Amino acid sequence: MSLGLQRAGCEIIQAYDSWDKAVEVYRRNIGSHVWQADLKDIFRIGPMLAALAPDLIVGGPPCQDFSAAGERVEGERAALTRAFAMLVTIVRPKWFLMENVPLAARSQAWTDARAMLVNAGYGLTESKLDASLYGVPQRRRRLFVIGRLGEQNGFLESALASARSAQPMTIRDMLSNALGDACYFQPRVSGNRGIWSTDGPAPAICRSSKRPIPPNYKPHPADATLVETGAFFTRPYYEGRGVRTLDEPAPAVIRTTRERPRPHYLANPHPADPVPATQAAVLTQEQVSRIQGFPVGWDWSSAPSRDVDQMIANAVPAALAEAIGRVILAREAGESIPGIPGQFGQWLRRRHGFSKLAIRNAKSRLNRARRFLNGRTFADVALELAALESTAAFATLSKGMRSDLRAALRLYREWQSELTERKRTKMKEATAAIDAMAA
Ligand SMILES: C[S@@+](CC[C@H](N)C(=O)[O-])C[C@H]1O[C@@H](n2cnc3c(N)ncnc32)[C@H](O)[C@@H]1O
Structure with missing residues (x-):
C-alpha cells in the first residue's frame, strides 16, 4: 500500500x-x-x-x-x-x-x-x-x-x-508490459508468428499484420514457459477453477497460489478449465509477486520463501x-466533485414534478455549488450552506443564482433523507418478517 x-x-x-x-x-x-x-x-x-x-x-x-x-x-x-x-x-x-x-x-x-x-x-x-x-x-x-x-x-x-x-487487466497485459517494446502472443494457428511489437496492434485486433520480428526483441526468459503454454494453474479455493488462460486476470492471490495441482484436483478437474491442469504452467514466485503488483526487481531476499508467499498474499496491490x-x-485538492446519481433526477420529476430542463438546471447548480466547496460534502446541511456562503466565488453571484444554488443543495439533501428513511423502513420490515417466521 x-x-x-x-x-x-x-x-x-x-x-x-x-x-x-x-x-x-x-x-x-x-x-x-x-x-x-x-x-x-x-x-x-x-x-x-x-x-x-x-x-x-x-x-x-x-x-x-x-x-x-x-x-x-x-x-x-x-x-x-x-x-x-x-x-x-x-x-x-x-x-x-x-x-x-x-x-x-x-x-x-x-x-x-x-x-x-x-x-x-x-x-x-x-x-x-x-x-x-x-x-x-x-x-x-x-x-x-x-x-x-x-x-x-x-x-x-x-x-x-x-x-x-x-x-x-489480464495476465497477457502484464506480460506485455514486462516485455517492453515487443511481446509474444500465442499464435492462433500453429506455426504462425508469435512475437509482436507493442507499438502496434496486437494480433487479436489486426491478425493480418505481417510485420517482422523486431530486432530489439528481448524475450523475458522467466516468462517463456508461461507465454508458450498460454494457460496457468493456480491453487483454487474450495471447488473453484484452477486453470485460466493468459487472456484472463488471475484469481485472488493466496499463500498457496503457486502450488502444483494436487492429485485430487487432477482426478476432479473443474469443468470450465480451458486446458487440462497438467498442460498449464505453474506460476513462479516472481510471477505471483508481479501479479500482486510488486515491481520487477523487488528485493525479497531477506525472507524465507514460505514467508515471501505469505507477504505477497497479504499485500494490497500497489496499482x-x-x-x-x-x-x-x-x-x-478540490479537483473532483461527487457525481450525482441518475435516481436524483427521477425523484425530482416524481416528487416535485420537475421538467427535463428543470432537472438539468438543478443538477448543474448542485455541481456548481460542489465546485465552490472544492468537492466537499458536509454531514450537516446547515454547515454545508454556511461553508458555501463563505466562499468568495459564491459572493460574486447574483441574488437569484445564490438562492438557486442553495435550493439545489437542499433538494439533494431532501432526496438523500428520503432514501435513508426508505432503507431504514425496509430493514425494519425485513427484521420483523424474520422475527415473525422464527415465532
Ligand atoms: C493484511 S496484512 C497487510 C500487509 C501490508 N500492510 C500491505 O499493505 O501489504 C496484515 C499485516 O498486519 C500485521 N500484523 C498482525 N498483527 C499485528 C499487530 N498486532 N501489530 C502490527 N501489525 C500486525 C501482519 O504481520 C501483516 O503484515
Missing part, C-alpha cells in the same frame, strides 16, 4: 508491522521509516502517531479472522480492526484508509470500529473494489473504507467508480493503492 500511495504522490512518514521479516522487506524496498511494533499497544503508538500529526492514516488490519478461507470466528486478530479505529480517533487525521476482505463488512469488529469512527466525526465511503479494474491482473475484491472528517457517507464512491477501467491514493489526493 505504501508503494502505491507513494506513486500517487503521498509522502509516507511512518510505517508499522509487528512481523520482523515484513519490516525488513519494507525497509529494503521502501525506506527506513518503518518500525516493528504491536499496533494493539495503543498507549505507546497513540501518542507517537499524534505527535506526527499525519493527514492520512492507512491500514490493512489482519483479515484471516474474516476471510472466506479462514475460520470466520472473530479472534485476537480481529481486534486489530478495532485498534486501527482507536488510533484514528486518537490522532484524528483528516483522512483514513482501511483495507480488508469483503466479509469484514459484516463482522462485529468492523461494527464496533465503524461506530467509533462515526462518533469521531468521519464520513465514510465503504466500497468493495476489484483490483483487476484498477491496473492489476488479478480478480481480487477487497473492502476499502475511506474516511474524511465532516463528510457525508458515500462522498467518494462516484470518484472511485470513475477511476475504474472498462475492462479487467490499486495508487488509484485510490490519486482519488483521495484529487478530492483533497
Whole structure:
C-alpha cells in the first residue's frame, strides 16, 4: 500500500508491522521509516502517531479472522480492526484508509470500529473494489473504507467508480508490459508468428499484420514457459477453477497460489478449465509477486520463501493503492466533485414534478455549488450552506443564482433523507418478517 500511495504522490512518514521479516522487506524496498511494533499497544503508538500529526492514516488490519478461507470466528486478530479505529480517533487525521476482505463488512469488529469512527466525526465511503479494474491482473475484491472528517457517507464512491477501467487487466497485459517494446502472443494457428511489437496492434485486433520480428526483441526468459503454454494453474479455493488462460486476470492471490495441482484436483478437474491442469504452467514466485503488483526487481531476499508467499498474499496491490491514493489526493485538492446519481433526477420529476430542463438546471447548480466547496460534502446541511456562503466565488453571484444554488443543495439533501428513511423502513420490515417466521 505504501508503494502505491507513494506513486500517487503521498509522502509516507511512518510505517508499522509487528512481523520482523515484513519490516525488513519494507525497509529494503521502501525506506527506513518503518518500525516493528504491536499496533494493539495503543498507549505507546497513540501518542507517537499524534505527535506526527499525519493527514492520512492507512491500514490493512489482519483479515484471516474474516476471510472466506479462514475460520470466520472473530479472534485476537480481529481486534486489530478495532485498534486501527482507536488510533484514528486518537490522532484524528483528516483522512483514513482501511483495507480488508469483503466479509469484514459484516463482522462485529468492523461494527464496533465503524461506530467509533462515526462518533469521531468521519464520513465514510465503504466500497468493495476489484483490483483487476484498477491496473492489476488479478480478480481480487477487497473492502476499502475511506474516511474524511465532516463528510457525508458515500462522498467518494462516484470518484472511485470513475477511476475504474472498462475492462479487467489480464495476465497477457502484464506480460506485455514486462516485455517492453515487443511481446509474444500465442499464435492462433500453429506455426504462425508469435512475437509482436507493442507499438502496434496486437494480433487479436489486426491478425493480418505481417510485420517482422523486431530486432530489439528481448524475450523475458522467466516468462517463456508461461507465454508458450498460454494457460496457468493456480491453487483454487474450495471447488473453484484452477486453470485460466493468459487472456484472463488471475484469481485472488493466496499463500498457496503457486502450488502444483494436487492429485485430487487432477482426478476432479473443474469443468470450465480451458486446458487440462497438467498442460498449464505453474506460476513462479516472481510471477505471483508481479501479479500482486510488486515491481520487477523487488528485493525479497531477506525472507524465507514460505514467508515471501505469505507477504505477497497479504499485500494490497500497489496499482490499486495508487488509484485510490490519486482519488483521495484529487478530492483533497478540490479537483473532483461527487457525481450525482441518475435516481436524483427521477425523484425530482416524481416528487416535485420537475421538467427535463428543470432537472438539468438543478443538477448543474448542485455541481456548481460542489465546485465552490472544492468537492466537499458536509454531514450537516446547515454547515454545508454556511461553508458555501463563505466562499468568495459564491459572493460574486447574483441574488437569484445564490438562492438557486442553495435550493439545489437542499433538494439533494431532501432526496438523500428520503432514501435513508426508505432503507431504514425496509430493514425494519425485513427484521420483523424474520422475527415473525422464527415465532
Ligand atoms: C493484511 S496484512 C497487510 C500487509 C501490508 N500492510 C500491505 O499493505 O501489504 C496484515 C499485516 O498486519 C500485521 N500484523 C498482525 N498483527 C499485528 C499487530 N498486532 N501489530 C502490527 N501489525 C500486525 C501482519 O504481520 C501483516 O503484515
